[in-house]
Amino acid sequence: MSTLSPRQMFLLDIACAPLREAFGETPYLVGTTMEPRGDRAPRDVDVRLILDDKRHAKLTKAIGSDGISFLGLAVGQYLASLTGLPIDFQIQQQTAANDHHGGKRRNPLGLRSLANFSGDAPIGKAKP
Numbered sequence: 001m002s003t004l005s006p007r008q009m010f011l012l013d014i015a016c017a018p019l020r021e022a023f024g025e026t027p028y029l030v031g032t033t034m035e036p037r038g039d040r041a042p043r044d045v046d047v048r049l050i051l052d053d054k055r056h057a058k059l060t061k062a063i064g065s066d067g068i069s070f071l072g073l074a075v076g077q078y079l080a081s082l083t084g085l086p087i088d089f090q091i092q093q094q095t096a097a098n099d100h101h102g103g104k105r106r107n108p109l110g111l112r113s114l115a116n117f118s119g120d121a122p123i124g125k126a127k128p
Contacts, residue, residue: 020111028109
C-alpha cells in the first residue's frame with residue numbers, strides 16, 4: 001500500500017522499467033509514501049536502486065562518489081519528468097541500505113502489468 005494513486009503508481013512503475021533493464025536490479029519505492037500519514041501528503045517520493053556491495057563499489061570506482069550523486073539527480077529528474085512527481089532518487093549500497101533501513105517496507109518498481117493498475121473499480125461485466 002502506498003499514498004500514491006493507481007495512476008501515479010502506474011506512471012512510476014513504467015518509468016522505472018528501463019532502470020531494471022540498465023542496471024539489472026529492481027528499483028524500490030520506499031519512505032513516507034509507504035506509510036499512512038493521515039491527511040498529510042508526503043513531501044517527496046523516495047525511489048531507491050539498491051546495488052550489491054561489489055557492484056556499488058565498481059560503479060563508485062568508475063564514476064566516483066560525485067558521479068553517483070549526479071547520476072541519482074539525473075535519474076530522479078528523468079523519473080520526475082515522466083511522472084510529474086517530486087522524486088528523490090538515490091543509488092544505495094546494499095549493506096548500507098539494509099543497516100539504515102532494514103525492516104522497513106520496500107515496494108518493487110518496474111515489474112507490473114496493466115492488470116495491477118485497475119484502481120478501485122471492479123473489472124468485468126455488470127450484472128443485469
